[in-house]
Amino acid sequence: AQKITQTQPGMFVQEKEAVTLDCTYDTSDPSYGLFWYKQPSSGEMIFLIYQGSYDQQNATEGRYSLNFQKARKSANLVISASQLGDSAMYFCAMREGGKTSYDKVIFGPGTSLSVIP
Amino acid sequence: NAGVMQNPRHLVRRRGQEARLRCSPMKGHSHVYWYRQLPEEGLKFMVYLQKENIIDESGMPKERFSAEFPKEGPSILRIQQVVRGDSAAYFCASSSGLAGGSYEQYFGPGTRLTVT
Secondary structure, three states: OOOOEEOOOOOEEEOOOOEEEOOOOOOOOEEEEEEEEEHHHHOOOOOEEEEOOOOOOEEEOEEEEEEEEEEOOOEEEOOOOOOOOHEEEEEEEEEOOOOOOOOOOOOOOEEEEEEEO | OOOEEEEOEEEEEEOOOEEEEEOOOOOOOOOOEEEEEOOOOOEEEEEEEOEEEEEEEOOOOOOOOEEEEEOOOOOOEEEOOHHHOOOOEEEEEEEOOOOOOOOOOEOOOOOOEEEE
């Protein structure tokens, strides 16, 4: 079964508008972490934001925020005020485990975001 | 440059040759992870290593692939007798491994392997 699901293979957003990229996950471990990475056309993987399963508040980093709904097992990424440079692939990922917090990270299939001027 | 270094950035090999991919983790990081990204797909975990130890190789193909992280020097991902299906981007990531340390894995720029 898929551990990380990203149902939107491609998304378009108008410049300066906000966009939400969906991510649902599947785990039975009570301790886990969720990540979002950005991969521009140049290919590098850029860390955006992290949410721990026990974090009380939704994570925010500048224009990025994570809409964490634990009961629904969703961790959607919200990008506010989209910029042309936001056009890229976006990957949701999960790390399972608490004590062994250095375990492998499982990635979703990604969502391609295109920002329209 | 304090980031994760990978070389070469691009590697072309003919079928049957060997490919060696190198990864130098961030300074102070002792945990290394290798991931493979096939075209149009997300990253797939391959192997997790600490210095001189393979911790988890559950994502490594059983044959032709091996990885090491020696006491001195970079981590090496070796692919023997490459086939066209090995063409992919191979990413290395590192983390600090300190108790209570960063959860974050820092990624290198990747090595793009093309098998002709």
